[in-house]
Amino acid sequence: MTMLQPRLILQLLSLTAALAAAGCQSTRPAASPSSGGRQGAQQPAAIDPCAERLHEICGSLLMHYHLYKRLPQQLSDLSALDAIDKPIPLVCPLSGKPYVYDPKGFDLRGKPGRIIIYDPEPSHSFMRWAINVQETDGPLIADVLDIPEQRFIQRQNAPPAAQQ
């Protein structure tokens, strides 16, 4: 576990509660932009609206999985969930381009599960934000990751994974 300053912990507690409500795991706790005093200690996720949006999509994804026991056929299916008051824009806030949804996904080495939703372009300092999911016997496990473009290139050169 990461060592955290008390003030940061307080912020994280409220955020954790919000995320717990959405059921989305966060390996990169968000913090308000004003708390960015410690250079290098914070992840870019802390202030990135794209990561925040993906967290919201994560929440809808978990809800969909809970209701239907499967992933949506297309990302826009999430907008049809009754429980969502206002649909989440399914585009990267920076590039304005739609997120890529690939239910089959691809592996990211060293990480269980697979990447199913990601930025269409490396718009974030040569990184893409993405959602990694693990299907289990119980609830879906989902989290938001930032993936360096290098790893995307490696993925594209790799042989296609398990196409059926």
Ligand SMILES: [Zn+2]
């Ligand atoms: Zn983005």
